[in-house]
Amino acid sequence: MDNAKAHKLKKNKKKEPPEDSGPSVLNGAGILINTLQDLEVDTIFGYPGGAVLPLYDKLFDNHDINHVLVRHEQAGTHAADGYARVTGKPGVVLATSGPGGTNTVTGIATAAMDSIPLVVFTGQVPTDLIGNDAFQEADIVGITRPITKHNYLVDDVNDLEQVIRKAFHVATSGRPGPVLVDLPKDMLKTEGHYSGLRKVSIPSYSPTEKGHFSQIKKAAELLSDAEKPLIYAGGGVVLGKAWNELTAMAERHNIPVTTTLMGLGGFPEGKPQALGMLGMHGTYTANMATTECDVLLAVGARFDDRVTGNLEGFSPHSKKIHIDIDPTNIGKNVAVEVPIVGDVKQVLPEIDEKMETPNTDKWWQVLNQWQEDHPLKVPETEDTIKPQQMIEAISDATNGDAIVATDVGQHQMWTAQHYTFNHPRSFLSSGGLGTMGYGFPAAMGAAFAHPDRTVVCITGDGGFQMTPYELSTAVEHEIPLKIAIMNNQCLGMVRQWQELFYDERYSHSILKKGNPDFVKLAESYGAVGLRATTPKEMDDILQQAMEINDKPVVMDFHVEEHENCYPMVPAGAALNEMVLEDK
Amino acid sequence: MNTTQKPVQTKEQKHTLSVVVSYNLNALSRIIGIFSSKGFEIDSISFGSGKESGLARITITTHGDEQIIEQITKQLHKIIDVVTVADLTYESFVERELALVKVKASNSARSEIMQITQVFRAKVIDISPGKLSIEITGNRDKIDAFIGMVRPFGIIELARTGSVALKREFNGSV
Numbered sequence: 001m002d003n004a005k006a007h008k009l010k011k012n013k014k015k016e017p018p019e020d021s022g023p024s025v026l027n028g029a030g031i032l033i034n035t036l037q038d039l040e041v042d043t044i045f046g047y048p049g050g051a052v053l054p055l056y057d058k059l060f061d062n063h064d065i066n067h068v069l070v071r072h073e074q075a076g077t078h079a080a081d082g083y084a085r086v087t088g089k090p091g092v093v094l095a096t097s098g099p100g101g102t103n104t105v106t107g108i109a110t111a112a113m114d115s116i117p118l119v120v121f122t123g124q125v126p127t128d129l130i131g132n133d134a135f136q137e138a139d140i141v142g143i144t145r146p147i148t149k150h151n152y153l154v155d156d157v158n159d160l161e162q163v164i165r166k167a168f169h170v171a172t173s174g175r176p177g178p179v180l181v182d183l184p185k186d187m188l189k190t191e192g193h194y195s196g197l198r199k200v201s202i203p204s205y206s207p208t209e210k211g212h213f214s215q216i217k218k219a220a221e222l223l224s225d226a227e228k229p230l231i232y233a234g235g236g237v238v239l240g241k242a243w244n245e246l247t248a249m250a251e252r253h254n255i256p257v258t259t260t261l262m263g264l265g266g267f268p269e270g271k272p273q274a275l276g277m278l279g280m281h282g283t284y285t286a287n288m289a290t291t292e293c294d295v296l297l298a299v300g301a302r303f304d305d306r307v308t309g310n311l312e313g314f315s316p317h318s319k320k321i322h323i324d325i326d327p328t329n330i331g332k333n334v335a336v337e338v339p340i341v342g343d344v345k346q347v348l349p350e351i352d353e354k355m356e357t358p359n360t361d362k363w364w365q366v367l368n369q370w371q372e373d374h375p376l377k378v379p380e381t382e383d384t385i386k387p388q389q390m391i392e393a394i395s396d397a398t399n400g401d402a403i404v405a406t407d408v409g410q411h412q413m414w415t416a417q418h419y420t421f422n423h424p425r426s427f428l429s430s431g432g433l434g435t436m437g438y439g440f441p442a443a444m445g446a447a448f449a450h451p452d453r454t455v456v457c458i459t460g461d462g463g464f465q466m467t468p469y470e471l472s473t474a475v476e477h478e479i480p481l482k483i484a485i486m487n488n489q490c491l492g493m494v495r496q497w498q499e500l501f502y503d504e505r506y507s508h509s510i511l512k513k514g515n516p517d518f519v520k521l522a523e524s525y526g527a528v529g530l531r532a533t534t535p536k537e538m539d540d541i542l543q544q545a546m547e548i549n550d551k552p553v554v555m556d557f558h559v560e561e562h563e564n565c566y567p568m569v570p571a572g573a574a575l576n577e578m579v580l581e582d583k
Numbered sequence: 584m585n586t587t588q589k590p591v592q593t594k595e596q597k598h599t600l601s602v603v604v605s606y607n608l609n610a611l612s613r614i615i616g617i618f619s620s621k622g623f624e625i626d627s628i629s630f631g632s633g634k635e636s637g638l639a640r641i642t643i644t645t646h647g648d649e650q651i652i653e654q655i656t657k658q659l660h661k662i663i664d665v666v667t668v669a670d671l672t673y674e675s676f677v678e679r680e681l682a683l684v685k686v687k688a689s690n691s692a693r694s695e696i697m698q699i700t701q702v703f704r705a706k707v708i709d710i711s712p713g714k715l716s717i718e719i720t721g722n723r724d725k726i727d728a729f730i731g732m733v734r735p736f737g738i739i740e741l742a743r744t745g746s747v748a749l750k751r752e753f754n755g756s757v
Contacts, residue, residue, distance in 0.1 A: 145613055146620050150663040153609075170663060204605065204666040328657040331650065 023195050028157045028188040029058040032121070035164045037064055038196065041092050043083060043448055044068065045076035049096020050136060051123025054188035068448060068477070071469045073100050075441035077107020078467070081116050082445030085428050086403055088241065090117040090171045091445065097123040098136030101182075102143065106435060108178045109147040113432025114262060115239055117176035119167050120144075126186040127155060141182050149177030154184065157192030162200070169200045174207030175326040176239055207325060211342030211350060219297070219321040219338045220354035226295035228363045229255050232278065232307075235262025235431065236300015236324060242345040243267065243424040246299065249352040254360055256367055258286035260301055262431040265421040275367065276376070279307040280569045281413040284374035285367055287567070287575040290315050292366070297351075298322040300344045303333040304432070313574025323347045374580065376417050377566075385538050385559045387411065387486055391418035393535075394456060394484055397542045402426070402454040402482075405443035407463025408434045410492035410565045415458050417565075437466025440483060444470055447479045454482070454546070461487040461515055471525035474552040481552040482545050485518055488561045496564045500579075522554035531556040597626070597646045599678060599748045602659055603666040606632055606639040610664035614641060617658045623651065627680070627723075627745030638666065642747045644723075671748055678748040681718070682726045683708075687737035688715040696736055703729045714739065722746075 026034065032055060036044075043066045048056045059067050070076035073095040080091025091111075095104050101122035111118045125134040141153045150170045152163045160183075167179040223229055237246050237259075243266050250257045250273045257267045258278040267274055276283035278290050290296070296318040301307070308314040311333060320336040322329075323344050330339040340347055378388040391414050394402075400420040405428035406412040412429055421427050428446060430438040443457035464485050474481055486492075489512040498506050519529030528548055530541040538557060545553040567578040604610040611630050618625050626644040633640045645655060652670065659668045671678075688696050693715065700707055700717050703725065709716035719729050723746060730741070 141609065142612070145609070146616050151609075202663065205663050326661070328654065328661055332654060 023193065025191050026194050027054065027191050028154075028160055028183070029054040031157070031160050031192055031194045032164065032183070032188070033058050033062060033065070034194055034196075035161050036092070038198070039165070039168050040089075042066055044092045044094050045070050045079045045083070045445065046094030047073050047076060047096065047100060049100050049123060051097035051100075051125060051185045052094060052121075052183070052188070054185065055094070055123075055183075066448075067094075068473065070441070071472050072467070073103035074106050074437070075444075075467045075470045075473075077104045077118070077120065078110065078435075078438050078441035079445030079448070079470075080118055080120075081107060081111045081438075082405060082428050082442030083449045084111075084116050084118060084445075085442070086425050086446040087449045088425065090119050090168055093118065093120040095120070095122050096136070097125055097140070097185075098138045100136075101138055101140035105143060105147065106433075106437075108144055108180065110430050110433045110435045110438060111178040112147045112149070114235060114430065115176050116178065117171040118178035119164075119171050120178060120180045122180060122182050123188075124153070124182045124184040127184045128186070130184065140180065144180045147178070148180050149175075151180040151182070153182045154187050157187050157190045160187060160192060161194055165198070165200045166202055169202070170205065174205075175324075208327070208341045209325070209343040209346060211323065211340045211347035215338055215340045216347060216350050217354060219340060220351050222295050222319055222321060222338065223253070223255075223297065223351065224356040224358055226358045227360070228289075228292060228294040229358055229360065230289050230293035230296050230318075231255055231257040232260070232290065232296055232298045232301055233257055233263040233266050234260045234299065234301025235266075236344050237263050237266035238424050240300055240325070240344040241424075242300070242348055245345055245348040245352070247271065249348055252352065253355065253357045254364070255297075255358075256289060256360075256363075258282070258289060260304070260307055260431070261416055261429060263301065264416060264427040265424045268422045269420050270422055275371075277416050278575070279304075280309065280571075281417065281565055281567065282569075282575070283376060283417070284567055284578060284580065285370040287569065287578055288370050289367060291317075291574070291576040293318045296320045298324075298336070299348065300324060302329045305333075308333065308575070309569045309577075310572055310574045313576070315575075374567075377581070378418065379563075381560075382535060385532065385535055385557055387414050387488070387559045387563050388418050389535060390484070390486060390538060390557050390559055391415050391458070393538055393542055394458065395419045397546055398454050398456060402456045403428065403443070403446045403450065405429065405439045405446060405455070405457045407439035407459040407466075408436050409460050409463065409494075410488070410496060410563075411458050411460045411463075411486040413493075413565045414486075419458075436463045439463055440467050441470050443481055443483070444474055444479060447474075447481050448477075456482045456484060458484045458486065460492060461485055461489060461511055461518075462491045464518070465511075465516075468521060471522065471527050471552060471554070475526040478550045479552055480549045483552060483554045485554065485556050487515070487518070487556050487558050488563070489515060490561065493565070499564070500570070518554055518556040522552070527552040527554055529554050529556065531558070533558040595646050595648055596652075596672065597644060598652050598655075598670055598672045599676065599746060600643045600645065600656065600659070601669045601671055601748055601750070602641040602643060603633060604639055604641060604662075605664045605666065606637050607664065610639070610662065611641065613662050613664065614643075614659060617655075617662065618645075621654070621658060623647065623655050623658075629745035629747050631747075640747075642745060644746045669750065671750055675751040675754055676748050677751050678722050678746050679720050680723055680726050680744055680746050681720045682730070682741065682743035683716060683718055684730065684733060684738060685709075685714060685716045685740040686733050687739060688713060692736050696733060699729070699732050703732075705729060
C-alpha cells in the first residue's frame, strides 16, 4: 500500500484508545506515543536521526499516527504550522538532535510571532553526554528560549508524560504559541510510568479569559456614543475562533471592520461592513478610516508597526478599546483608554449585548465615498500578465473558497488585497516574522489536514526557491497542491523599495540570471509543471491545474516585472500618507 | 486631542521587583532573556532558593518610566515559570545588599578605616599587614556611601551582591 493511500485510510480510521489506558510501565518512546494518541494527535511532520531512533522504532509498528517524512526540518515546522492554522489543533514536529533541532528554529520563530500552537519534539544526546560537546549535541532549549512560549528538557522518564501534556496545554491555551520538548535519547529508551491521567496542573500559568466587567461596560458606552466607530480585527479573531461573534456584532450595529494581514478571513470580505486590510499595503478606505475614526475597537490585534505606520499619526482622534488575551500586548505600542484582557470570543458578545447601535449614517457616507473614489486597482492587459490580475484569476478559479498560503513579499500583499477571503483559517502567511520559504511547506501541511479542500500556494520566484525540495514530499503523498509562482525574475518587494527609496540601485535583488526552469524542476520531481506568459495562457493553465487531483502542480506565471504594490505607506509615514500609484 | 502618543515620559524611577519562580536555571535564563531581548535594564539581580521547596525568589532592581516598568512586570508575569511578580516600589519594603571590600590599610590608615567601618556598622572580617577586608550590608545608597569613604585608601578588590528585598509588614521604625 502506498503512503498516500495509507494517509487517507488513517484519516478515516476511527480513533482507538491508546494501547494501555491504565497505569503501565513503558519505555519513553512508548510513553510518548501513547500520550500523543491520547491527545488525539493524528499527524506528525518529522525527520529521523540517531537521537530519536527509539521513537522511530516505535512508529514502525504504529498505524494510528501518520508520520510525514519531510525533506528538511524547517519545512516540517512550517508544515506543522500550516496544519495548525487550518485546523486550530497544535501542529506536531519531530526532529533529531543538533542540526535537526536547529533546522526547526526558523519555523518555531515564525509560529511564535504569529501565535501558532506548535509542539516541537527534538532528540537530544543521552543525559550523561549533555554538556560534553557530544556528536550532534546542541543546546536547543537555550537556542529556542526566546522564540518559544515555553520549553522543556526531560531529565526523568517519569516526568515525560506530564511534560508532554503540559506542552500541549501551554501551546494551545491563552495566547497560543510554540512549545519545544527536548528528549535525551536515554529518556526514550528507559522504562517509566505512564498514567493516562489527563489532568494538567501548572500553578503559575492561568491565562485570563474573562474580561473585566467594568471595562466591558466602558467599552460598550464608548461604542454606543461613537459617531465614527471602527473595528480593527487581528489574528486573534481567527486564533480565538471569534469570527461569528465579530460578524454578528459588526452586522447588528453596522460598524465598519478593517482586518490586519493575520485577521484576513476573520471577517467575510463579501460583507458590506468590510473595508479590507489596513496598514502598509492596506486599502485607502481602511487607512483613512483608521486615521479619522473616533472610537477604535482593536480585537486580538497587537498594533504592529506594519499596521500603525508612524505611531504619532496613528488614529490620532480616537478613543481606543483593546481586547487581547495577552496583557503584554496592551499598551505596548499605543496607549489605550479601555484595556480588556480576555478571550475575544467571550468578550465580544458581552460588549455587543451591552451596547446600543450608534448612529453611523454620516460615517458610512464618508466611507462609501472613499471606497468609490479609491478602489483597489487591477490593471488589465492582454499581452503581459499583471500580478493583480493573476491573483484575481486564482480567486475566480477557486471561488474564493481555497486555502491560500503565501510566501513573503509583493505577491503576499497582492494576495491579501485581491483574493477574496470569505472563510476563517483559509489564509496562511508569515505575518510577524516575514519568513521566505514559508508558503509552500505550510500549504502542504494544510493539505494534509484538509485533503478534501483546494489548497493553493501563491509564492514568488524567490520564496519558492527557499523550500522547493518539498515537492518530493508532496509527490510522495500525491498531494494535489496548486503552486502558483508569481515570477517577476526578482525579489519584488526588495526591488520595489530599492526603486522607491534607493535610487533604483538594484543591489542583489535580481534573480533572472540564475532562475531555474520551474516547469522542468517540477517535472524532475514527478510533479506537473505549467507556464503562462499571457493572460490567455494564465486562464488556460489555471483550468488545467484545477483538474489535476493526484499530484502537485507548479504554475510558473511570468508577470510584468516592474509592477509595484500600491497603496503603500512608506516606512515611518502615517497611515493617511499613502502613496497610491507610481509617480 | 492626540491620544495615541505614548504616555508622556514620566520620570525614570528605580524599581525593586520581587519575583517568585519555580526553581530552575531555565527560569532565570528566561527572565534575563526578557531583559536582554526587549532592551530593558537590570541594575542588579539576585537569585536564591526560596522558603518553599521548588520555588525561588528573584529580586531585580531596574529603572524606567511607568510604561516600561509596566511592560517589564507584564512580560515577567507571562513567563510560564513565574508564579508572582510584585513591584515593591510603591509599598514599604526592606531591602539589603551585601558587599565585601578589601582595602589597602597601611599602619597609619588602619585605625581610621576601622572607625569608618564602625560608623557604618560594618564588620572587619579579615586583617593582614597592609590589608583589611570588610563586610557591609545595607541598602544600595549606604553601600555606595561606604565605598566612597574607603575608596581614597585604595580598594584592592570588591564583591557585592544584588539587592534582596521583602515587603515590610511592620510599618513603624526599627
